[in-house]
Amino acid sequence: MAKPNSLSGLIGLTAVLGLFAGAALAAEADSVVGVHEVMDPNSRTDDLGVTAPVPISHPGRRYPAFDDFPTGPELGEPLPEFTLQNQYGESVDFTGDRNDSRAVVVFYRSVVW
Amino acid sequence: MIAATGILNTLIEEDSQVVSPAGKKFYGIPFPGVYVLDEGGLVAEKFFNRSYTTRDSAGILLNSALGEVLKPEGTPETGFGNEQIEFSAFLADPQLMLEYNSMLYVRFTVPEGLHIYADPLPDGFIATTVEVNPTEGLTIGEPRYPPTEVMAFPALDVELPVYGGNVDVAIPITANADILNWTNPDKPDSIELGIDVRYQVCSDVFCYLPKLEHLTMSVPLGELIR
Numbered sequence: 001m002a003k004p005n006s007l008s009g010l011i012g013l014t015a016v017l018g019l020f021a022g023a024a025l026a027a028e029a030d031s032v033v034g035v036h037e038v039m040d041p042n043s044r045t046d047d048l049g050v051t052a053p054v055p056i057s058h059p060g061r062r063y064p065a066f067d068d069f070p071t072g073p074e075l076g077e078p079l080p081e082f083t084l085q086n087q088y089g090e091s092v093d094f095t096g097d098r099n100d101s102r103a104v105v106v107f108y109r110s111v112v113w
Numbered sequence: 114m115i116a117a118t119g120i121l122n123t124l125i126e127e128d129s130q131v132v133s134p135a136g137k138k139f140y141g142i143p144f145p146g147v148y149v150l151d152e153g154g155l156v157a158e159k160f161f162n163r164s165y166t167t168r169d170s171a172g173i174l175l176n177s178a179l180g181e182v183l184k185p186e187g188t189p190e191t192g193f194g195n196e197q198i199e200f201s202a203f204l205a206d207p208q209l210m211l212e213y214n215s216m217l218y219v220r221f222t223v224p225e226g227l228h229i230y231a232d233p234l235p236d237g238f239i240a241t242t243v244e245v246n247p248t249e250g251l252t253i254g255e256p257r258y259p260p261t262e263v264m265a266f267p268a269l270d271v272e273l274p275v276y277g278g279n280v281d282v283a284i285p286i287t288a289n290a291d292i293l294n295w296t297n298p299d300k301p302d303s304i305e306l307g308i309d310v311r312y313q314v315c316s317d318v319f320c321y322l323p324k325l326e327h328l329t330m331s332v333p334l335g336e337l338i339r
Contacts, residue, residue: 032123034124048212048289049290049291050166050211050212051294051296059139059140060139063164064124064163069144069161070119071119071120071161073159075156075157075158076156077156078154079148079150079156080114080117082114082117084114100152100153101152102149102157102179103149103154104147104150104174104178107115107120107146109145109165
């Protein structure tokens with residue numbers, strides 16, 4: 001992530017966070033129902049009609065069957081504080097280096113996984 | 114970070130030994146989504162979809178982050194205009210891609226001194242409506258109308274919701290797998306969109322005839338990504 005220009009009044013920082021496996025805090029009780037639990041788990045076509053080489057029960061294809069799943073902080077709440085390295089290996093403190101700029105934080109499924 | 118944010122994908126077992134082609138375990142990945150933060154670092158809007166194959170387009174995210182509706186260069190558009198009103202229809206993005214949520218905007222420009230109406234209205238008044246014709250291969254959401262102003266009409270002893278100036282009606286639109294899928298050898302390069310716009314332009318003393326305009330727009334379909 002590039003450090004934002006402190007004079008920018010527009011989006012100064014777009015943080016693109018890849019996937020970080022590792023020690024995780026205990027999640028809430030697992031009440032999320034996966035698509036593979038309501039459809040044929042061996043199906044290669046999901047409920048959106050998307051077909052892939054592996055079945056929907058494959059860990060890489062699991063997603064919620066219903067809209068009731070955790071989406072993190074609510075509107076008006078902050079994200080957790082974090083400091084991560086950008087593409088140049090520089091540490092970026094998301095709060096301290098954002099300089100009151102708006103931001104877009106993306107959690108995506110890696111295209112190289 | 115993912116777990117601290119509360120979006121860990123709990124559908125994957127922590128002890129799953131299934132790995133990706135690059136040798137990485139899947140446990141630890143998030144329910145993917147996007148947060149738009151305001152200047153204070155607070156969540157102003159967030160975009161989460163059930164499936165990781167469904168994403169919100171760059172156009173939607175930029176509009177949310179900047180707080181305005183942009184018309185990107187090269188985006189498909191069509192329009193109509195006369196002395197009383199102009200309107201244009203355009204996409205938030207240059208093309209539609211499979212399961213990328215985009216937005217169709219219909220922008221009205223009403224000259225000063227004139228207005229168009231919005232629901233709810235008494236009988237006899239024509240509300241402004243935008244309807245995208247059902248189209249195979251597209252998931253079309255309900256139109257989102259902006260807030261209205263209230264205008265008083267003393268001669269009629271009523272107050273009515275109206276629009277004036279620039280007005281943007283937003284219609285969620287997504288290309289789905291009915292056409293865009295690897296099993297379809299006849300995947301088209303574009304899709305024709307039909308839009309019906311109904312309105313009536315009035316001043317504070319008279320009204321023009323109600324109108325129903327039909328617009329068409331060719332929308333490019335992006336390539337499928339493996």
